[in-house]
Amino acid sequence: MAKASTLRTRHGAEAEPGDSREGGWGVVVVIAAHMSMAIQVGLLRSWGVVYLSWKEDFETNDKETSAVQSIMSSVMSFSGLPAGVLTQRFGCRIAGMIGGGLSSIGLLCSCWVTDIHQFYITAFFTGVGIGICYNSTIVVVALYFKRKYKIANAVACSGLGTGIMAVPPIVQLLLESYGWRGAFLVASAIAANSIALSACYRPNHYLNNNKKSCREHDGLEHEPTREVNKGIHNNKTDFVTLNPKSSNSIVKFIHRLSVTLGFQLFLKSYRLTLQSAIQLQYCMVYVGFVLYLVPRAQSVGVAPSTAAMLLSIFGIGSLLGRLGGGLLVSWRISAEHVSTISLVLAGMSVLLLNFESYYIFAIAAFLHGFASGVFFSIVVVLSRSFIGVRKLAIGVGISQIWVGIGSVTGPILAGWILDTTGGSYQTFFYVGGAICFICAVQMFFLPLLRRVEPGIDILPTDA
DSSP, X not given: OHHHHHHHHHHHHSOOTTOOTTSTHHHHHHHHHHHHHHHHHHHHTTGGGGHHHHHHHHTOOHHHHHHHHHHHHHHXXXXXXXXXXXXXXXXXXXXXXXXXXXXXXXXXXXXXXXXXXXXXXXXXXXXXXXXXXXXXXXXXXXXXXXXXXXXXXXXXXHHHHHHHHHHHHHHHXXXXXXXXXXXXXXXXXXXXXXXXXXXXXXXXXXXOOOTTTOEEXXXXXXXOOXXXXXXXXXXXXXXXXOOGGGOSSHHHHHHHHHHHHTTHHHHHOHHXXXXXXXXXXXXXXXHXXXXXXXXXXXXXXXXXXXXXXXXXXXXXXXXXXXXXXXXXXXXXXXXXXXXXXXXXXXXXXXXXXXXXXXXXXXXXXXXXXXXXXXXXXXXXXHHHHHHOSTTHHHHXXXXXXXXXXXXXXXXXXXXXXXXXXXXXXXXXXXXXXXXXHHHXXXXXXXXXXXXXXXOOOOOGGGO
């Protein structure tokens, strides 16, 4: 056993000739991942520009209208688990192309909805497609990089900032020229570009280290079924083949299902569990902030085109935050400390929206974009350190479920607060700021949980 581990370590340290894990085609993958994230998430976070158009067209209240954004954001996160299984089974390339197709079709069908309830259905499919694209993009970068992973992940994830910076002015221009339905028609064509970008996620055969026990599907290893009768944890298992007919009891089948879906990760890594809970709480604020940033500015007399620029400022901050977060972590600064500071900064920026000055709104947008960029870029790095790269697809997918809960709860809660307070935004921003500060306090428990959790053994080539 020790000998095998040594061979694995040496194989992981000495790259094979032509290996693209730390460069070569990996650079193309990072660029494609950056652009795919810019398109998909940029569109998702730009619907605050057309929020008032939805409200007027469908004659709905704030709670019903905000549910569209809530469904897209939450379904994107809830689809993380099936997206993780899809990526694990068929690889990042196929999964990304499927996701790009679904998001494009969802936006296209949204052009012809006649009431808000039909919009909910098309928003669902759009969210599923974006979620699949996001998961495959996160995983493919981890498959191509090890030593330079933190930098590569920061560059890829900064695509969210690029999208949030560049897409809102485009959506505003399309809205003024063609209306919100015409804007969605063009957006569906833009989203379809993710299909071509995902085609660049070609398999990376670097991970095929154990040919006797592994078989490769598009760059991801699928290894033998876990031995459920033994108490010893098998670190090599990534994907469990479900075959209920061969099981002698329902308990075995349920165990295998839970292993396949990755639920055991939360039982073995308490830090992953707490991090997911923090993501849930913060996303309640994050989605509400993005959704109501433009309407808040318009409520104090800011012109629509000028208010839409706040999302671009938010995007600039997010771009710099994602790049800066990766650099800070690469300099061996504690990721937990950086995340804590980013949450405090996010809380302060939310409270700034209670003022009624466009310049303060711009400062708040930049600060929150920067803070969210740092936080989300480091979350992926922390997840990889908790569970390893082989389980990253499932781990990121299942943690996204908690993000989905926050995404669906945040806008609805904010809409309810607006309806009950007569359209006043202040109460939500005070609550949102408090939530961010509470999340920052919870980050201090991560080092403590490391001492008591069972933990997940990670091979040298899996780190």
